[in-house]
Amino acid sequence: MKILAIDSSSGACSVALLDGEAVTERFSAELRDHTRRILPMVDELLAGAGLKLSDLDAFAVGRGPGSFTGIRIAISCIQGLAFACSKPVVPVSSLAALARGARRRNLAPADAVVVPALDARMQEVYCAAYDGQELSAIAADGVMAPERAAELVSRLSAEGRPVVGVGPGWNYPALSALGSDPLAGAAQVLSHVDVDIHAEDVARLAAELFQAGEHVQADALEPAYVRTEISWKKRERIRQKGD
Amino acid sequence: MIGHPRGKSPRQGPPRLGLRAGGGALSGLYGHKYGLSMRVLGIETSCDETGIALYDSERGLLAHALYSQVQLHSEYGGVVPELASRDHVRKTLPLVEQVLAEAGVESSDVDAVAYTAGPGLIGALMVGACIGRSLAYAWDVPAVGVHHMEGHLLAPMLEPQPPQFPFVALLVSGGHTQLVDVQGIGQYELLGESLDDAAGEAFDKAAKMLDLDYPGGPRIAAMAERGDERRFKFPRPMTDRPGLDFSFSGLKTYTLTTVRDHAQADGLPDDQTCADIAAAFQSAVVDTLVIKCRRALKQTGRKTLVIAGGVSANQLLRQRLEAKLAEDGNRVFYARPEFCTDNGAMIAYAGCLRLQAGETQGLAIDVRPRWPLAEISRSASGGQ
Numbered sequence: 001m002k003i004l005a006i007d008s009s010s011g012a013c014s015v016a017l018l019d020g021e022a023v024t025e026r027f028s029a030e031l032r033d034h035t036r037r038i039l040p041m042v043d044e045l046l047a048g049a050g051l052k053l054s055d056l057d058a059f060a061v062g063r064g065p066g067s068f069t070g071i072r073i074a075i076s077c078i079q080g081l082a083f084a085c086s087k088p089v090v091p092v093s094s095l096a097a098l099a100r101g102a103r104r105r106n107l108a109p110a111d112a113v114v115v116p117a118l119d120a121r122m123q124e125v126y127c128a129a130y131d132g133q134e135l136s137a138i139a140a141d142g143v144m145a146p147e148r149a150a151e152l153v154s155r156l157s158a159e160g161r162p163v164v165g166v167g168p169g170w171n172y173p174a175l176s177a178l179g180s181d182p183l184a185g186a187a188q189v190l191s192h193v194d195v196d197i198h199a200e201d202v203a204r205l206a207a208e209l210f211q212a213g214e215h216v217q218a219d220a221l222e223p224a225y226v227r228t229e230i231s232w233k234k235r236e237r238i239r240q241k242g243d
Numbered sequence: 244m245i246g247h248p249r250g251k252s253p254r255q256g257p258p259r260l261g262l263r264a265g266g267g268a269l270s271g272l273y274g275h276k277y278g279l280s281m282r283v284l285g286i287e288t289s290c291d292e293t294g295i296a297l298y299d300s301e302r303g304l305l306a307h308a309l310y311s312q313v314q315l316h317s318e319y320g321g322v323v324p325e326l327a328s329r330d331h332v333r334k335t336l337p338l339v340e341q342v343l344a345e346a347g348v349e350s351s352d353v354d355a356v357a358y359t360a361g362p363g364l365i366g367a368l369m370v371g372a373c374i375g376r377s378l379a380y381a382w383d384v385p386a387v388g389v390h391h392m393e394g395h396l397l398a399p400m401l402e403p404q405p406p407q408f409p410f411v412a413l414l415v416s417g418g419h420t421q422l423v424d425v426q427g428i429g430q431y432e433l434l435g436e437s438l439d440d441a442a443g444e445a446f447d448k449a450a451k452m453l454d455l456d457y458p459g460g461p462r463i464a465a466m467a468e469r470g471d472e473r474r475f476k477f478p479r480p481m482t483d484r485p486g487l488d489f490s491f492s493g494l495k496t497y498t499l500t501t502v503r504d505h506a507q508a509d510g511l512p513d514d515q516t517c518a519d520i521a522a523a524f525q526s527a528v529v530d531t532l533v534i535k536c537r538r539a540l541k542q543t544g545r546k547t548l549v550i551a552g553g554v555s556a557n558q559l560l561r562q563r564l565e566a567k568l569a570e571d572g573n574r575v576f577y578a579r580p581e582f583c584t585d586n587g588a589m590i591a592y593a594g595c596l597r598l599q600a601g602e603t604q605g606l607a608i609d610v611r612p613r614w615p616l617a618e619i620s621r622s623a624s625g626g627q
Contacts, residue, residue: 035369035372035373035607035608035609035610036607036608036609037607038373038608039376039377039380039606039607039608040606040607042380043380043606053381068325068328068366069328069365069366069369072328072329072332072366072369072370072373073369073373075332076332076335076369076370076371076372076373076374076377077373077374077376077377078377079332079335079336079373079374079377080373080374080375080376080377080378080379080380080381081377081378081380081381083336083339083378083381084350084377084378084380084381084382085381218336219336219337219340222332222333223329223332225329
């Protein structure tokens with residue numbers, strides 16, 4: 001199977017080409033340079049593999065949650081590519097990709113629950129919890145106060161489940177404090193804040209989802225903002241009144 | 244439509260101009276001159292309208308479609324950028340499909356893609372630019388980023404009787420009020436502009452004072468039809484001194500004062516007074532624009548005026564310009580109303596001209612939320 005994946009849902013931006021088991025990736029940590037880097041990286045990867053876009057089976061994209069603008073950049077690029085090629089798209093949770101990356105790099109033991117967290121601003125985090133080697137979701141992608149995410153982690157830890165936190169959302173004091181002062185009998189809580197989302201993990205997750213039949217056509221592809229429009233509108237109104 | 248119909252692997256490098264033989268001659272790159280046609284897909288997403296069109300350099304406009312978010316934003320009394328961007332992601336591809344179907348054109352017969360690269364809302368611009376540039380990459384055709392105001396300025400060229408260069412252009416919308424001397428494509432000299440509010444912005448604000456919805460221009464115009472413009476004498480700002488700059492914030496204050504002076508218990512004047520204020524306001528804006536346009540033509544010695552942008556759809560402005568310019572032996576040109584506001588046709592057309600002049604955009608996607616019109620002639624030489 002051949003899949004081209006793009007992710008720019010956080011500060012970094014990456015493109016990966018999966019061909020069977022092998023994955024090649026281009027990664028750029030340049031903030032605010034995503035739109036300048038994506039297509040050149042796509043072109044480099046295809047040229048390096050001697051492949052054409054028409055050789056691909058599907059496209060994959062980090063659908064969010066994350067930076068609204070970042071998600072839209074990746075989604076829009078994938079929309080253009082997939083529409084032009086009439087190929088399906090596999091949207092992948094950026095939090096799931098972050099968790100998968102932690103496993104791939106052996107940051108999280110198989111018995112640990114992985115809790116990826118991204119800074120959602122406005123004193124909130126995008127957060128989820130994944131269990132086991134297969135990374136099945138215990139808590140679905142959500143947006144919440146760091147304190148609420150910390151409660152979830154404390155509960156897991158109190159149940160004796162070691163927790164590995166990943167991603168910059170763990171910079172919030174409510175989460176970063178968890179590892180330093182464990183309760184008696186609770187399992188260990190470790191965190192790795194400097195972990196980026198990689199398109200390689202988006203591509204690998206997409207390969208599994210694609211085989212399970214989870215894909216859409218380009219014109220039906222939508223970002224997963226998670227922060228809902230209703231709550232967002234309310235904030236907007238409050239902000240406008242505050243002016 | 245399986246894979247890439249041309250069967251070529253996309254590569255970075257000098258982009259080919261996707262030209263086809265139309266009249267048998269294959270020499271040269273310039274479509275009009277050598278009977279070659281070029282079909283350009285245009286994508287406009289700079290603000291709150293998603294506009295898509297397909298323009299053929301030989302056959303003219305083949306199809307166009309527009310989705311307006313006005314309903315969505317009217318709830319807030321103005322454009323909410325995040326909501327605008329979200330809607331562009333949903334609407335762009337379905338409209339591309341619709342336009343190709345209406346034109347009866349296969350995607351393999353699209354020769355190039357043009358998208359609005361600025362000025363505008365950054366998040367909204369990025370959606371159209373990313374989709375447009377990626378479509379072009381996957382189709383293996385050239386792409387070009389178009390200046391939104393250049394699109395407006397050239398929109399009257401899509402009409403059956405287009406204006407000829409050189410001319411003076413009045414760009415008048417919710418974001419701009421500019422007088423520009425146009426010698427040719429990409430040769431623009433700013434003659435004057437608003438020092439504060441744009442004319443369309445003044446319409447929006449006056450509408451708000453009269454408790455009318457967004458966008459204010461058409462609503463003020465409709466209300467003014469029932470009003471007597473002579474009851475109140477509004478100022479014609481900056482017309483009593485030389486120069487081609489505008490100012491509309493004083494007119495805004497004058498409107499507010501008049502509304503307050505005649506307000507009843509509910510804070511608004513009676514219905515007829517509101518209509519009279521709307522008429523006086525519209526007349527003042529229109530007269531101010533007309534005076535400056537005549538002055539600009541006199542100063543430059545041009546015989547042709549082109550008006551473009553949302554406010555150029557205003558009927559009173561068109562009527563008074565036609566009457567006054569005829570007195571001077573000059574002519575005014577404008578686009579059909581649907582191409583005065585944002586649309587994809589003007590982007591496809593401006594993009595086609597830019598592509599025919601050899602301009603293309605590399606694989607790095609750039610948008611410029613702030614982009615003075617006078618700066619675009621630099622990129623016209625193909626230096627991007």
